[in-house]
Amino acid sequence: MIPKKMLLIVGVIIIFFANIIILAINSQRTSPSYGPSWLALTCIAPFQRTLTGSTRFMQDIWNNYFNLVSTAIENDRLEKKLSRANEINNFCNETRLSNLRLRDLLELKKETPYHFLAAEVISRDPSIWFKTVIIDKGLADGIQKGFPVIIPDGIIGQIIDVSAHYAKVLLIVDRNSSVDALVQKTRARGIIKGGQAGRCLFKYVLRKHDISIGDIVISSGLDGVFPKGLRIGSVSEIIKLNSGIFQTVAITPYVDFERLEEVFVVASLPHPGVDALQ
Amino acid sequence: MIYCFHILVCLCLILFQTTLMPHFSIFNHFYDLLIPFIVYLGIHRSAREGVIFVLLLGMIMDGLSGGLAGIYLSVYFWLWISALQMTQFFRVDNFLFLTFLTAAGIILENLIMLGSEALFKSESLSASITLNDVMCQILWVAFTGPLILFFLSYSQKRIGLWRDNLFSD
Numbered sequence: 001m002i003p004k005k006m007l008l009i010v011g012v013i014i015i016f017f018a019n020i021i022i023l024a025i026n027s028q029r030t031s032p033s034y035g036p037s038w039l040a041l042t043c044i045a046p047f048q049r050t051l052t053g054s055t056r057f058m059q060d061i062w063n064n065y066f067n068l069v070s071t072a073i074e075n076d077r078l079e080k081k082l083s084r085a086n087e088i089n090n091f092c093n094e095t096r097l098s099n100l101r102l103r104d105l106l107e108l109k110k111e112t113p114y115h116f117l118a119a120e121v122i123s124r125d126p127s128i129w130f131k132t133v134i135i136d137k138g139l140a141d142g143i144q145k146g147f148p149v150i151i152p153d154g155i156i157g158q159i160i161d162v163s164a165h166y167a168k169v170l171l172i173v174d175r176n177s178s179v180d181a182l183v184q185k186t187r188a189r190g191i192i193k194g195g196q197a198g199r200c201l202f203k204y205v206l207r208k209h210d211i212s213i214g215d216i217v218i219s220s221g222l223d224g225v226f227p228k229g230l231r232i233g234s235v236s237e238i239i240k241l242n243s244g245i246f247q248t249v250a251i252t253p254y255v256d257f258e259r260l261e262e263v264f265v266v267a268s269l270p271h272p273g274v275d276a277l278q
Numbered sequence: 279m280i281y282c283f284h285i286l287v288c289l290c291l292i293l294f295q296t297t298l299m300p301h302f303s304i305f306n307h308f309y310d311l312l313i314p315f316i317v318y319l320g321i322h323r324s325a326r327e328g329v330i331f332v333l334l335l336g337m338i339m340d341g342l343s344g345g346l347a348g349i350y351l352s353v354y355f356w357l358w359i360s361a362l363q364m365t366q367f368f369r370v371d372n373f374l375f376l377t378f379l380t381a382a383g384i385i386l387e388n389l390i391m392l393g394s395e396a397l398f399k400s401e402s403l404s405a406s407i408t409l410n411d412v413m414c415q416i417l418w419v420a421f422t423g424p425l426i427l428f429f430l431s432y433s434q435k436r437i438g439l440w441r442d443n444l445f446s447d
């Protein structure tokens with residue numbers, strides 16, 4: 001007769017190894033758009049949406065009615081900023097027009113038009129280990145896995161999971177995220193990965209490239225996910241080891257991921273779900 | 279009745295953690311609020327009742343998180359098993375014991391997360407959180423974890439009394 005204690009120990013060991021095997025299998029495959037994830041999004045997200053809506057409403061009341069003390073000063077500052085922005089905008093328009101003329105002359109292919117779907121962030125990842133958010137748009141709105149998510153400040157991330165009315169977005173500051181990028185000034189190419197403390201790492205950049213602090217990093221479009229030319233962040237630190245062919249560059253994203261509220265999901269024109277919505 | 283209470287508590291904890299806490303920077307390094315609940319299930323509820331909630335919560339959190347599928351299920355399962363076993367050796371209403379148990383839960387969660395990153399990610403290990411983050415979580419849980427546990431066990435007793443009164447009338 002086997003003692004009960006021994007049976008318990010053997011049981012725990014078997015469960016432990018079964019647990020590791022299941023996790024190993026899960027790590028090799030992408031999760032399907034149904035099952036536990038789909039269930040969680042479908043059941044919990046409506047509550048999250050309601051609660052987020054209420055919180056925003058209260059915040060709006062606070063910001064609009066009680067926090068007007070510094071508005072006049074801010075208004076002056078913004079007016080000056082606006083006139084400067086208008087100047088830059090005029091210059092950009094001129095550049096764009098000349099760019100279009102030159103592209104016509106060279107008979108270059110027209111840039112693919114993109115469609116943007118606005119969505120609201122309704123919740124964040126429960127763990128500090130992972131950086132994801134849930135948005136209130138899903139399959140019914142034409143969103144699919146892999147669609148990039150942006151805001152005017154820069155790139156947010158990409159859709160990794162989607163249910164009927166909600167979707168999960170993997171932020172670019174998450175370790176599992178990758179974006180093919182280049183330095184705007186020098187065109188040095190590399191991969192943006194998530195780093196620590198809300199920063200990103202620009203990896204696999206050749207040592208020969210001269211990069212300086214403050215340089216702007218944009219998406220290269222070569223990963224087939226993010227359109228070319230979207231802003232990601234600026235160089236904040238350069239790490240050059242004594243050996244090796246690459247240098248690692250720390251990037252501070254333009255997006256403040258702590259204050260994400262509304263985002264745009266980028267859907268290219270040929271997508272059938274989006275076509276149906278048009 | 280008690281099941282409804284547990285479901286309500288789970289829902290409130292999940293919503294508070296994923297929706298309200300991100301609005302306050304003070305909670306940037308807060309711990310997983312479901313850990314005290316799992317500890318509570320381990321020390322105050324039967325194994326049959328606990329396992330259902332552990333599996334359900336694990337799956338929900340896996341669904342809401344961007345981590346490896348099954349990681350929360352593993353964390354909650356092993357924490358629950360540990361808490362279940364601990365009740366055989368310690369007094370469960372001791373404040374120090376509850377503090378230790380919830381802090382151990384936080385360490386276990388971080389160790390499993392770190393282990394999964396190390397085992398199943400092809401790239402070199404560079405954890406996205408630091409030791410400081412984990413220390414912050416432990417400090418938070420040391421002060422608030424036992425309070426959550428006391429609240430849960432007190433509410434459970436009150437609901438039990440209320441139900442008894444209701445049916446005796």
